[in-house]
Amino acid sequence: MNKLVLNGVGKTFGTGGKAVEALSDINLCIAENELAVIVGPSGCGKSTLLNIVAGLEQADSGVITMNNRNIEGPGADRGVVFQSYTLFPWLTVQQNVEFGLKIKGINAKERQEIARHYINLVGLGGFEGALPKALSGGMKQRVAIARALANKPEMLLMDEPFGALDAQTRLIMQELLLSVWEKERTTILFITHDIDEAVLLADNVYVMSRRPGRIRCRIQVPIPRPRDHRSTVSPEFSAVKKEIMEMLWEESRTAANER
Numbered sequence: 001m002n003k004l005v006l007n008g009v010g011k012t013f014g015t016g017g018k019a020v021e022a023l024s025d026i027n028l029c030i031a032e033n034e035l036a037v038i039v040g041p042s043g044c045g046k047s048t049l050l051n052i053v054a055g056l057e058q059a060d061s062g063v064i065t066m067n068n069r070n071i072e073g074p075g076a077d078r079g080v081v082f083q084s085y086t087l088f089p090w091l092t093v094q095q096n097v098e099f100g101l102k103i104k105g106i107n108a109k110e111r112q113e114i115a116r117h118y119i120n121l122v123g124l125g126g127f128e129g130a131l132p133k134a135l136s137g138g139m140k141q142r143v144a145i146a147r148a149l150a151n152k153p154e155m156l157l158m159d160e161p162f163g164a165l166d167a168q169t170r171l172i173m174q175e176l177l178l179s180v181w182e183k184e185r186t187t188i189l190f191i192t193h194d195i196d197e198a199v200l201l202a203d204n205v206y207v208m209s210r211r212p213g214r215i216r217c218r219i220q221v222p223i224p225r226p227r228d229h230r231s232t233v234s235p236e237f238s239a240v241k242k243e244i245m246e247m248l249w250e251e252s253r254t255a256a257n258e259r
């Protein structure tokens, strides 16, 4: 069943001579429970696409539906995790995770239980009372993931969530996300520059063209689940990675020649 559908979506920033066409005729169907990853050359409109799905930007053309209903603005049905840590620095881990639940009017006891469940799920049991400044980058992103999931979103939208982390922490976070997704099966739209990350995580990798971004193709990742870092040494992994790299290389080279 289709969860998210984008049909003919376009977006231009600015007007006249300064107009920048970021997206053109984006067509995308993401299935319920899919872990979908978008890759594309730098500046092709990946974040713009995610922001439109999040309701933080308005498309100029096209239709975006989730569960067959038009998306017209931000909503608690879509949880967003960005690269920059977006925790409230004055709130503890527990309070950060409870935040959205409090806004929804969920009572204190239930809030506490839900938050504790997700804090444990991301491996932060014991850090409930810590403030963000006492946490490493990886731990902050764990809190951000727990906070997004605690609201029980229909979809999780993740824009380069591990982009600021060192290579080792990044791999740990990728494995964490895989294990969380195995348990929760929340539909995920994930953006990354990192092809290894894309192949390790994705059911399908959607490769975007150079700007104005279009979905150039969908590559199904045939690597069996559950996956972990050992999956990255399989021949299937190398084959999918090569296919994506060649496409991205072609797009980036053409974009450079067009400048």
Ligand SMILES: Nc1ncnc2c1ncn2[C@@H]1O[C@H](COP(=O)(O)OP(=O)(O)OP(=O)(O)O)[C@@H](O)[C@H]1O
Pocket (backbone or CB within 6 Å): 013, 014, 020, 021, 022, 040, 041, 042, 043, 044, 045, 046, 047, 048, 049, 211
């Ligand atoms: N608010 C804005 N105003 C004007 N131009 C914008 C705005 N947001 C994005 N753009 C432009 O739209 C294009 C797509 O930007 P976007 O950030 O979506 O690309 P991206 O693929 O996520 O980039 P990167 O890979 O570098 O993170 C870029 O040329 C960018 O400069």
